Each structure stands twice: as structure tokens, then as C-alpha cells.
Amino acid sequence: MDYTVRVHTSIDDVDERWDDLMAAARAPAFYRRAFLRAFEKHPLHPVLRTAYLLAEDGSGRAHAALPAYLQRDVDPMRVIAEHYPHAAGRTALLSHAWHCYDTVLPVRPGPRSRSAAECAVTALRDLASEWGAGLCGIVNADAAGPLDAQLTGAGFTGVDIDVGWGLPLDRYAGFDDYLTRALSGKARQNLRRDLRAAEKAGVGACTVDVGEADLDGFVRLARATAAKFGNADYYRPGLFQDFVRELGDCVRAVELRVDGRMIASALILTDDTRLHYWAVGYAQKDTPGFSPFYVSYAHVMREAWASGRDWVELGRRNPSFKRRYALQPRVLRAYFAEQ
Incomplete structure (x- = not known):
């Protein structure tokens, strides 16, 4: 199945397909419309640009999604400073916001969920290049979850940064x-x-x-x-x-x-x-x-x-x-x- 990734710059530009996907994926509260809208209106840390990547099939049904934030010199947990100090001062396109400790890649369950996730990850890197970001990534993801294989296979380097409980x-x-x-x-x-x-x-x-x-x-x-x-x-x-x-x-x-x-x-x-x-x-x-x-x-x-x-x-x-x-x-x- 082929997917098309559309990039939206406001959560209110995305219709109810976002909510349907988040419910199907059992995504955490940080991915629900209320949290994303609140972060748009009152960003808890500085953001240069915002994107919502939505991977759709030929009928327009959403199968994977990622919120992403272009930022510079935002590192409240000192993750970049400790692991990528040479990237300090460069822009970074990251998912999710730093106030989220439960980062996932919401995908619709089914036999093609992995390919939808891979499509969203590729789109994230492409968008980072388009926006001139020096660093692209996903932070605060469960190291034992499915994202580990998907991201390392896509050329991302994983570093342990914290422990969730x-x-x-x-x-x-x-x-x-x-x-x-x-x-x-x-x-x-x-x-x-x-x-x-x-x-x-x-x-x-x-x-x-x-x-x-x-x-x-x-x-x-x-x-x-x-x-x-x-x-x-x-x-x-x-x-x-x-x-x-x-x-x-x-x-x-x-x-x-x-x-x-x-x-x-x-x-x-x-x-x-x-x-x-x-x-x-x-x-x-x-x-x-x-x-x-x-x-x-x-x-x-x-x-x-x-x-x-x-x-x-x-x-x-x-x-x-x-x-x-x-x-x-x-x-x-x-x-x-x-x-």
C-alpha cells in the first residue's frame, strides 16, 4: 500500500481523522488534540515552526502521524548538550515536545502498520532537510518499543537519556x-x-x-x-x-x-x-x-x-x-x- 504524507502547520487544519487515528493507536494524552492545541497557543518552550505529519492511504484514511517542532537552543533536560554538544546552536526538528515523556509514533493497527510508520519517519527527515534543520529526531521514546528497530533501521542513532516509570x-x-x-x-x-x-x-x-x-x-x-x-x-x-x-x-x-x-x-x-x-x-x-x-x-x-x-x-x-x-x-x- 502506498502512502502520501501531508504536512499541516496547525492541529486545527487536520480534521477528525487525527482524532480517529489517535484513538485507534491508543496514543497518550500528549498526542490528543487538546494538548497539541494548547501547545500551539501557549508553547511551553520556544518553537520556530510546527508540523503535523499525516500518512494517508489512497482513500485519505490516516495510518500514521507525528507532531514535530523546529527549535533552536531548547534543551531543558540537557539531552543535546550531553550527547550532541556540537549541535548546540543549530536548529533541530524534534518529536515530541520536551514536556512529553511518553513519545510514540501513533500508527493504525494492522498488517501494514510498519510501512506506514516508516513512511512517517522518512517524511520527518525530508521535512528536516527542507527546513534546514541540523538535527532531526524523536526524543523520550521507550527503548524497548517498536520505534527502536524502525529508527535505527532508518539511520537514526539511539542514546539513552532517562528512565520513565x-x-x-x-x-x-x-x-x-x-x-x-x-x-x-x-x-x-x-x-x-x-x-x-x-x-x-x-x-x-x-x-x-x-x-x-x-x-x-x-x-x-x-x-x-x-x-x-x-x-x-x-x-x-x-x-x-x-x-x-x-x-x-x-x-x-x-x-x-x-x-x-x-x-x-x-x-x-x-x-x-x-x-x-x-x-x-x-x-x-x-x-x-x-x-x-x-x-x-x-x-x-x-x-x-x-x-x-x-x-x-x-x-x-x-x-x-x-x-x-x-x-x-x-x-x-x-x-x-x-x-
């Missing part, structure tokens, strides 16, 4: 079962102790839609948390709030308060099969006797089972905590081709 929810009956069967005695006791101490301190938890969330409070807490790693501008004031509001009903906030003061806020995204614990900020001080981070984690995990999804995704970083709480690691890889 998640948990199959259907393995446990719920949060309490997870505590009992998955955790060591010490980890389980510590989390339960924090929950009791938070309850004694009068901490209240609520899960709210984006229209009710205190996003200014979230950004304040998240920037303070990220500042420990020198990355506070991952949450740029004003821009980040506007982006999250644009996400609409695919995002919710889990907020913790004591005496009216917010001490932790976590943002969760949902798609057809997963709940994503996407971002969190929490107070560094003034919470004696318990950790607002651990208490927030417990409430998000309860939300995960309540959502009815199969999997909870917990993104990158903080490996010691995630190992201790029995989360499953997967190597994240970046695949680059120099033009």
Missing part, C-alpha cells in the same frame, strides 16, 4: 492492595505514617477540574520544587497556567491544603488507557511530621485506581523514590540523525 493498575485491587502486596514493610509503614500525620494536622485533599484549580498556587509550588534541580522555568509563570487551562477536561488537579494554605498540588492527565501523574509542586517547609510530596502521591494513586484506567504513568526523575514504591522502570531513548 509507571505501574499496571490492573495488577492490584486498589490502593490498599498495592500498599500491602507491592511495597516493603518500611515503605508501607512510612507512607501510612505520613498519611496519619497529615490527617492529624488537618490536611484536606480535593480533586478539582481545571476551572476550579489554583493554578497560580501550583506554579508557585512547582517552580520552588524544580528550582532544586535548576529547572524552575520548566513552569514559566503565566504561560504555564494558560497552557493548562487550554487542556480543558483532560486535566485535573489534586490539591492539599491545611488551614486554607495549599501545600501541594499535582496535575493529572488522562487518555483512554492511562492516568498520567504529570507534574507536582509541594511546600518545602512548614509541614512538620509528614511529607506533602508523599501524601500527594498517595492521593494521586487513589485517583488512578478510581479512574478505571489500566496504567498510571509517573514520568521521569526521582528514581530512588520510584524504586522504593515498586514502580516499573523503562529506559527512555532519544534517536537523532544529523542532516
Whole structure:
């Protein structure tokens, strides 16, 4: 089967075929229209040009797709700096945005899915050449997934850049079962102790839609948390709030308060099969006797089972905590081709 790849520069230029393909491919929340539109309107990092590549058959049905962003000097995770330092200052055409830790190549299931994916990858390199990009690639992809063979076969070089973490929810009956069967005695006791101490301190938890969330409070807490790693501008004031509001009903906030003061806020995204614990900020001080981070984690995990999804995704970083709480690691890889 022959495919034609069409390049669109706005997600709203692509009709419902995009949504149909994402549903068929069970693509993560980062590929759904709400997230892509939000990133167009309020780009969380600078973008020079945006493209949506859509591989279609002769009838116009979409079989593979990729969002891609032309950028320069955007490297919040220091991936290019550490692995391709000679490419610093050159433009790069990359998929997906850096705020996505779950990069895939959405393809329609079927016997010709591989050829559709290969067509999309070829089109990505062709577009990089057309736009004069010095570097072309896909970042934050599962190293054990199908993209590894497809991209290395197409001449991309893979480098391990991070670790992503998640948990199959259907393995446990719920949060309490997870505590009992998955955790060591010490980890389980510590989390339960924090929950009791938070309850004694009068901490209240609520899960709210984006229209009710205190996003200014979230950004304040998240920037303070990220500042420990020198990355506070991952949450740029004003821009980040506007982006999250644009996400609409695919995002919710889990907020913790004591005496009216917010001490932790976590943002969760949902798609057809997963709940994503996407971002969190929490107070560094003034919470004696318990950790607002651990208490927030417990409430998000309860939300995960309540959502009815199969999997909870917990993104990158903080490996010691995630190992201790029995989360499953997967190597994240970046695949680059120099033009």
C-alpha cells in the first residue's frame, strides 16, 4: 500500500481523522488534540515552526502521524548538550515536545502498520532537510518499543537519556492492595505514617477540574520544587497556567491544603488507557511530621485506581523514590540523525 504524507502547520487544519487515528493507536494524552492545541497557543518552550505529519492511504484514511517542532537552543533536560554538544546552536526538528515523556509514533493497527510508520519517519527527515534543520529526531521514546528497530533501521542513532516509570493498575485491587502486596514493610509503614500525620494536622485533599484549580498556587509550588534541580522555568509563570487551562477536561488537579494554605498540588492527565501523574509542586517547609510530596502521591494513586484506567504513568526523575514504591522502570531513548 502506498502512502502520501501531508504536512499541516496547525492541529486545527487536520480534521477528525487525527482524532480517529489517535484513538485507534491508543496514543497518550500528549498526542490528543487538546494538548497539541494548547501547545500551539501557549508553547511551553520556544518553537520556530510546527508540523503535523499525516500518512494517508489512497482513500485519505490516516495510518500514521507525528507532531514535530523546529527549535533552536531548547534543551531543558540537557539531552543535546550531553550527547550532541556540537549541535548546540543549530536548529533541530524534534518529536515530541520536551514536556512529553511518553513519545510514540501513533500508527493504525494492522498488517501494514510498519510501512506506514516508516513512511512517517522518512517524511520527518525530508521535512528536516527542507527546513534546514541540523538535527532531526524523536526524543523520550521507550527503548524497548517498536520505534527502536524502525529508527535505527532508518539511520537514526539511539542514546539513552532517562528512565520513565509507571505501574499496571490492573495488577492490584486498589490502593490498599498495592500498599500491602507491592511495597516493603518500611515503605508501607512510612507512607501510612505520613498519611496519619497529615490527617492529624488537618490536611484536606480535593480533586478539582481545571476551572476550579489554583493554578497560580501550583506554579508557585512547582517552580520552588524544580528550582532544586535548576529547572524552575520548566513552569514559566503565566504561560504555564494558560497552557493548562487550554487542556480543558483532560486535566485535573489534586490539591492539599491545611488551614486554607495549599501545600501541594499535582496535575493529572488522562487518555483512554492511562492516568498520567504529570507534574507536582509541594511546600518545602512548614509541614512538620509528614511529607506533602508523599501524601500527594498517595492521593494521586487513589485517583488512578478510581479512574478505571489500566496504567498510571509517573514520568521521569526521582528514581530512588520510584524504586522504593515498586514502580516499573523503562529506559527512555532519544534517536537523532544529523542532516
